[in-house]
Amino acid sequence: MAVVNGIYIHIPFCMNKCNYCDFLSFKSKKSERDKYIQYLIKEIELYPTVEYSTVYFGGGTPSILEPCEIKKIIRSIDISIDSEVTLETNPKTVDLQKLKEIKKAGVNRLSIGIQSFNDKFLNILGRMHNSQEGVEVYHLAREAGFRNISLDLMFSLPNQTLEELKEDLNKLFELRPEHFSIYSLIWEEGTNFFEKLKKGELKETDNDLEASMYELIIEMAKEHGYIHYEISNFALPGKEAIHNSKYWENEEYVGVGLGASGYCDGIRYKNQVKFKDYYDNIDNEEKPIFESEIIDESEKEIYKYILGLRLLTKGVKAEGKYIKVCESLMKKGFLEKNKDGYILTSKGILLANDVFDEFV
Ligand SMILES: C[S@@+](CC[C@H](N)C(=O)[O-])C[C@H]1O[C@@H](n2cnc3c(N)ncnc32)[C@H](O)[C@@H]1O
Ligand code: SF4
Known part of the structure; x- marks a missing residue:
């Protein structure tokens, strides 16, 4: 059996919608999740049996799932022994016991959504956890045995100063995760933040300040021994995200779940975004694809540059x-x-x- 590529699994459920986020996710009931997982596994079976070398549970909030649900999904996939299995984790959804069980289920890398260590910003962002809870979950993950942890942060937040960003970064480097991703806030249409921007209740960070913030991140990361290997991603040596690097290297991967994107057999596709359409397609034993594009040689070449140049050391x-x-x-x-x-x-x-x- 050939070892190929990676698989992205979308879990479209969250406890609550954050004010800035337009990722495809909904508040969920247990019964809905049960049905979704059942269909997700059927969808995985629609792809030829291959051994995946990376698995990435993204969302939404994959950590909202019970460990036994995560285990059930992992069991339905053929994965190679040393594969990287990442789960995006919201601090509010886990405790020590759950983290131990998630690890037992086969997850070996956590990507924890911290966003900021400053309660003022966590509040504005509409996060359900405070800074202390974020830090606690990081330590609990270590206690549960996770040796590969990534933290997600955001910057260029409403009225954030350079000094406040520096405080966030100091706290991040104190924890010393193997990897971190840091994104400048995007004002996505349809979010609470976007509405407030239109009404003038919030305002965008000016370009010069945003550039200074990004430069500060790069400088401090370097001082602390992190490699800036992708525009928004930093890693300790040898700890670059294997799954995500495949996207930037223009490699093919399977994407399953509501609204997931994938790239298989020369076709880039996006899955159905409505539960009913997604379930109907799978009931008919069809891949639940909403739209797709054949990538010819010339388009493949363009992707090689626009994705490849994101990798800053290669x-x-x-x-x-x-x-x-x-x-x-x-x-x-x-x-x-x-x-x-x-x-x-x-x-x-x-x-x-x-x-x-x-x-x-
Ligand atoms: C799917 S979420 C991660 C996991 C989990 N749902 C959580 O938030 O804890 C992926 C990441 O995208 C980033 N993100 C989401 N919306 C964003 C926006 N509008 N601008 C910048 N970054 C954003 C956040 O850092 C978030 O952690
Ligand atoms: S940032 Fe994460 S927790 Fe918040 S709404 Fe988006 S996916 Fe859900």
Whole structure:
């Protein structure tokens, strides 16, 4: 049996909707979850039996599931012995016992949604946990035996100062997780935050402050021995996220669950976003795909640059007409060369989206 790729499993349930979030998720009842898991397993069976080398439970809040539910899903997948199995975890959903059982179920990497260590911001964000609970869950995860933990943080929060961000980062580095992801707040349409922005009750961080915040993160991460290996991701040496790196390396992966995206057999697809459509397709033994796009060679080439350049330590080898694009971006100071190919410079990292536009 060949070891291929990874599998992304979407769990579209949350205890509550955070004010800034537009991920596909709903408040759930146990009966709904039972049905969903049953269909999820049927969907997994619609994909050819392969041995997955990475499994990623994303959401929503996968840690809302009972350990036995997580175990049931993992058991339905063929995974290689040393595979990375990640579960996104909200601090409010776990205690020591549950974390131990999640580990026993086969999860070996946690990605904990901390967002901030400052209660003022956790409150504004509409998180259900306070800072102390976030820190406690991190320590409980260590006690339960997790040796690979990633923390999610956000910055550029409403009225956040550089000093407040620095305090958050100091707390993060005190904990010393193997990995962390830090995202600048995106004002997503349809969220509470977006409504407040429109009414003038909240305002966006100005660009210069946001850039200074990002530079502070990069500088402090480096001082603490973290490798800035992707635009929003930092890891201690050898602890880069294996599953997520596959996305950036343009590798194929299976995506299952409501609204999940995948890339299989040269096709990028997105699953149904309504439960009824999702269940109906699976009842008909069809993959519950909502939309799909065949990726021809020229599109594959574009993805190679716009995804590959996100990885900041691995150079992208330019070919054909893109050599000229890369050379021109290098002259403007956005790209430089390392032993494998082109990588973003510090200036290029700050303006990454403009750089990617040059390839489309
Ligand atoms: C699916 S959630 C992670 C797990 C879990 N649901 C939780 O929040 O604890 C993925 C991450 O995306 C980030 N995120 C969500 N909405 C965002 C937004 N509007 N702007 C920036 N980052 C966002 C948060 O850091 C969040 O932890
Ligand atoms: S940030 Fe996480 S917990 Fe909050 S609504 Fe989004 S997916 Fe759910």
